[in-house]
Amino acid sequence: xxxxxxxxxxxxxxxxxxxxxxxxxxxxxxxxxxxxxxxxxxxxxxxxxxxxxxxxxxxxxxxxxxxxxxxxxxxxxxxxxxxxxxxxxxxxxxxxxxxxxxxxxxxxxxxxxxxxxxxxxxxxxxxxxxxxxxxxxxxxxxxxxxxxxxxxxxxxxxxxxxxxxxxxxxxxxxxxxxxxxxxxxxxxxxxxxxxxxxxxxxxxxxxxxxxxxxxxxxxx
Amino acid sequence: xxxxxxxxxxxxxxxxxxxxxxxxxxxxxxxxxxxxxxxxxxxxxxxxxxxxxxxxxxxxxxxxxxxxxxxxxxxxxxxxxxxxxxxxxxxxxxxxxxxxxxxxxxxxxxxxxxxxxxxxxxxxxxxxxxxxxxxxxxxxxxxxxxxxxxxxxxxxxxxxxxxxxxxxxxxxxxxxxxxxxxxxxxxxxxxxxxxxxxxxxxxxxxxxxxxxxxxxxxxx
Amino acid sequence: xxxxxxxxxxxxxxxxxxxxxxxxxxxxxxxxxxxxxxxxxxxxxxxxxxxxxxxxxxxxxxxxxxxxxxxxxxxxxxxxxxxxxxxxxxxxxxxxxxxxxxxxxxxxxxxxxxxxxxxxxxxxxxxxxxxxxxxxxxxxxxxxxxxxxxxxxxxxxxxxxxxxxxxxxxxxxxxxxxxxxxxxxxxxxxxxxxxxxxxxxxxxxxxxxxxxxxxxxxxx
Numbered sequence: 001x002x003x004x005x006x007x008x009x010x011x012x013x014x015x016x017x018x019x020x021x022x023x024x025x026x027x028x029x030x031x032x033x034x035x036x037x038x039x040x041x042x043x044x045x046x047x048x049x050x051x052x053x054x055x056x057x058x059x060x061x062x063x064x065x066x067x068x069x070x071x072x073x074x075x076x077x078x079x080x081x082x083x084x085x086x087x088x089x090x091x092x093x094x095x096x097x098x099x100x101x102x103x104x105x106x107x108x109x110x111x112x113x114x115x116x117x118x119x120x121x122x123x124x125x126x127x128x129x130x131x132x133x134x135x136x137x138x139x140x141x142x143x144x145x146x147x148x149x150x151x152x153x154x155x156x157x158x159x160x161x162x163x164x165x166x167x168x169x170x171x172x173x174x175x176x177x178x179x180x181x182x183x184x185x186x187x188x189x190x191x192x193x194x195x196x197x198x199x200x201x202x203x204x205x206x207x208x209x210x211x212x213x214x215x216x217x218x219x220x
Numbered sequence: 221x222x223x224x225x226x227x228x229x230x231x232x233x234x235x236x237x238x239x240x241x242x243x244x245x246x247x248x249x250x251x252x253x254x255x256x257x258x259x260x261x262x263x264x265x266x267x268x269x270x271x272x273x274x275x276x277x278x279x280x281x282x283x284x285x286x287x288x289x290x291x292x293x294x295x296x297x298x299x300x301x302x303x304x305x306x307x308x309x310x311x312x313x314x315x316x317x318x319x320x321x322x323x324x325x326x327x328x329x330x331x332x333x334x335x336x337x338x339x340x341x342x343x344x345x346x347x348x349x350x351x352x353x354x355x356x357x358x359x360x361x362x363x364x365x366x367x368x369x370x371x372x373x374x375x376x377x378x379x380x381x382x383x384x385x386x387x388x389x390x391x392x393x394x395x396x397x398x399x400x401x402x403x404x405x406x407x408x409x410x411x412x413x414x415x416x417x418x419x420x421x422x423x424x425x426x427x428x429x430x431x432x433x434x435x436x437x438x439x440x
Numbered sequence: 441x442x443x444x445x446x447x448x449x450x451x452x453x454x455x456x457x458x459x460x461x462x463x464x465x466x467x468x469x470x471x472x473x474x475x476x477x478x479x480x481x482x483x484x485x486x487x488x489x490x491x492x493x494x495x496x497x498x499x500x501x502x503x504x505x506x507x508x509x510x511x512x513x514x515x516x517x518x519x520x521x522x523x524x525x526x527x528x529x530x531x532x533x534x535x536x537x538x539x540x541x542x543x544x545x546x547x548x549x550x551x552x553x554x555x556x557x558x559x560x561x562x563x564x565x566x567x568x569x570x571x572x573x574x575x576x577x578x579x580x581x582x583x584x585x586x587x588x589x590x591x592x593x594x595x596x597x598x599x600x601x602x603x604x605x606x607x608x609x610x611x612x613x614x615x616x617x618x619x620x621x622x623x624x625x626x627x628x629x630x631x632x633x634x635x636x637x638x639x640x641x642x643x644x645x646x647x648x649x650x651x652x653x654x655x656x657x658x659x660x
Contacts, residue, residue, distance in 0.1 A: 030372065036425035038380050039372025053278070058493070060502035062280035067345040125507040139584070144359070146368045148586045152470065152479025160478050205476035250592065256645035258600050259592025273498070282500035287565040364579070366588045 011111065016075050018107045021100035023048035023079035024090065026141045028097070031087045033145055037080075043141060044080035045073070051136030055112055055129050059119040102195035105159070106188035109134040109166040114179070123171040130167030134191075135160055154207045158198035161205065166191030231331065236295050238324030243268035243299035244310065244317055246361045251307045253365055257300075263361060264300035265293070271356030275332055275349050279339040318419055325379070326412035329354040329386040330404050334394075343391040350387030354411075355380055374427045378418035381425065386411030451551065456515050458544030463488035463519035464530065464537055466581045471527045473585055477520075483581060484520035485513070491576030495552055495569050499559040538639055545599070546632035549574040549606040550624050554614075563611040570607030574631075575600055594647045598638035601645065606631030 026047025030040040049066040056064030066072050083090050090097070112133025117126040135151055138159075142149040150156045169187035173179040197203065246267025250260040269286040276284035286292050303310050310317070332353025336346040355371055358379075362369040370376045389407040393399040417423065466487025470480040489506040496504030506512050523530050530537070552573025556566040575591055578599075582589040590596045609627035613619040637643065 031427075033368070033372075034374060034427060035372040036374035036427050038425050039374070042372055042380075057277055057497060058503060058507065063278060063339070063341055063345070067278065067341055067348070070342065070344055073344060073348065119503070121503055121507055122510065124510055124513060125503070128507070128513065143363060143583060143586075144369060144372070146363075146366065146586065148473070149584060152473075152475040152482055152584070154474060154476035154479070160482075205478050207471075207474060207476050251647075253588070253592075254594060254647060255592040256594035256647050258645050259594070262592055262600075277497055283498060283559070283561055283565070287498065287561055287568070290562065290564055293564060293568065363583060364589060364592070366583075366586065 012071075014107050015111065016071055017100070018104035019048040019072060019075045020079050021097065021104045022137050023076035024083060024097055025101055026076075026137070027080045027083035028087065028090060029141060029145055031083060037084055040084055041077060041080040043144070044076035044083070046144060047137040047141040048076040048079070049073075049137065050140035051108060051112070051133040051138075054136045054140075055116060055133045058132075059116050059121060059129065061115070061119060098199055099196065102162075102192050102199070105134050105163055105195055106166055106190075106192035109163040109191055110170050110184050110188045113167045113170040114174075114184070117171075117174055123175055126174070127164075127167040127171040130170060131160065131163050134163040134167070154204060156204070158203045158205060159195065162191040162194035162198065165194055232291075234327050235331065236291055237320070238327045239268040239292060239295045240299050241317065241320035241324045242357050243296035244303060245321055246296075246357070247300045247303035248307065248310060248317070249361060249365055251303060257304055260304055261297060261300040263364070264296035264303070266364060267357045267361040268296040268299070269293075269357065270360035271328060271332070271353040271358075274356045274360075275336060275353045278352075279336050279341060279349065281335070281339060319416065322382075322412050322415035322419070325354050325383055325415055326386055326408035326410075329383040329411055330390050330408045333387045333390040334399070334404070337391075337394055343395055346394070347384075347387040347391040350390060351380065351383050354383040354387070374424060376424070378423045378425060379415065382411040382414035382418065385414060452511075454547050455551065456511055457540070458547045459488040459512060459515045460519050461537065461540035461544045462577050463516035464523060465541055466516075466577070467520045467523035468527065468530060468537070469581060469585055471523060477524055480524055481517060481520040483584070484516035484523070486584060487577045487581040488516040488519070489513075489577065490580035491548060491552070491573040491578075494576045494580075495556060495573045498572075499556050499561060499569065501555070501559060539636065542602075542632050542635035542639070545574050545603055545635055546606055546628035546630075549603040549631055550610050550628045553607045553610040554619070554624070557611075557614055563615055566614070567604075567607040567611040570610060571600065571603050574603040574607070594644060596644070598643045598645060599635065602631040602634035602638065605634060 023044035026043040030043035113130030116129035243264035246263040250263035333350030336349035463484035466483040470483035553570030556569035
């Protein structure tokens, strides 16, 4: 299987790390929105597992990994418990959370792309699935919190573009038969570093050409 | 089949009751939000069938029951028509709606858990699916209505916890080979009674530890 | 295959036209909401492909057509690029966009219904799927943009009803064995013309009976 790109136990450990840090970000949003302890757990689960769940449903890998691996389910609960008791401390280490979140982004765009390719999708579709895996949980988190997804807001540092780059690199590696543990790590690292640079230098994407006003019109 | 836990025709009748009362709650929200008659029908359908639809897609039971049983589709339309013509009366009997809604919650968490187990999920995953079946329609209703899901709001009486208890009881009954019509009813009743007690005594879940302010911050 | 109702290459071309115009409407909303260039692309994709993606997941046609046909993926990107550079011009031709959007609505409700029937759904369920295919992308667009779906707002011209009529016609044609390229086109045209008439004469659906106040209550 192609998505056994990394040593299985290494990949599983990395998956759990990615799930854990995404869960932290979901739980923190729930605390900020003043949700109760159950809401914190729900947001941890949804943010951590939403992207992979969407990918597995689309590619037909049902029941999804999120429901067949108990570790995937329990890890977000641990993150939720940590945030529940320690949230002022967790917010203080937001910079650290950002680093882990960037690591999760890099990892998920690589594993998402390879798993989709394994299930028979084309290279472009696989890269899109890799992107969806990496950013899907965050979008679901924002939709449930009744907020505009930070993914598409122009006033947020680049988040999706690093994942696009990482997923595209993996697709190209597959295309030219170069995918290995090493090149997979290179793609994940590229995404990771790009995201950190975007945070550090506040890289942002352009809005529409000739956008003169920053006023948001909600009329149609 | 394990999920033929109850006599088939009894279970079907109970399913339709659960669907009907969930549809009432969706239609009432649509009236409150000032949606048109089509919106009322959409909200009745989505609230009643959303949880089961999500469950069936995740466990791979496609096409979902919502699309193969005509009664499942027509029942919410009847609820929508009732609300359309009689909504002041329906709101007046909100207490009655709450009782039926609690009954639906109890029933759906039991049937959701058993159906998921039937499709090969583990016990924990099955209980999670039972919970998702019971609360999924309400979450979808709130997301479509552009509101924060009442599921996660700390200022609402406990809703998910009774479903968690009911689904967990079913999983434990399966684990110890004790699941029968009787024990299934006990689990549904436990969920039902817990929900009514939560409504009666305004049981609420705790927010995060040391949460000092009730102000909601939307900054990130 | 029944859904090869039209000549395959003709249907594919019509599909791409429908996808293109739906993508334009998604991209324009993203510009209005002040999203960045990535957000514009995401909204173009989601609006154009969301309805078909939902249909394919529900009927078990995975991986969905949106991920197996590269043209389906690239067309929205072209629409997004056009809107990015030319959005004042595109808004000026909003009337033209509305006409194309109505054409997409008519086409998608026909192809959605026939594809669902092909995958074994009953006639009523197939018509519902046809409706969901036609309006699903727009609903997803509005949910992601954190707006109340215009589908259910009483102050918008009829949008779903024309699609309901078109999908029902197709189901009846199938029932009486009358479905052909000609009758399929008649159904699509009926939906198309009804939508244009609704826009021209501001047809709107009724709100709930005896709705006395236009105030929106968000209490529960």
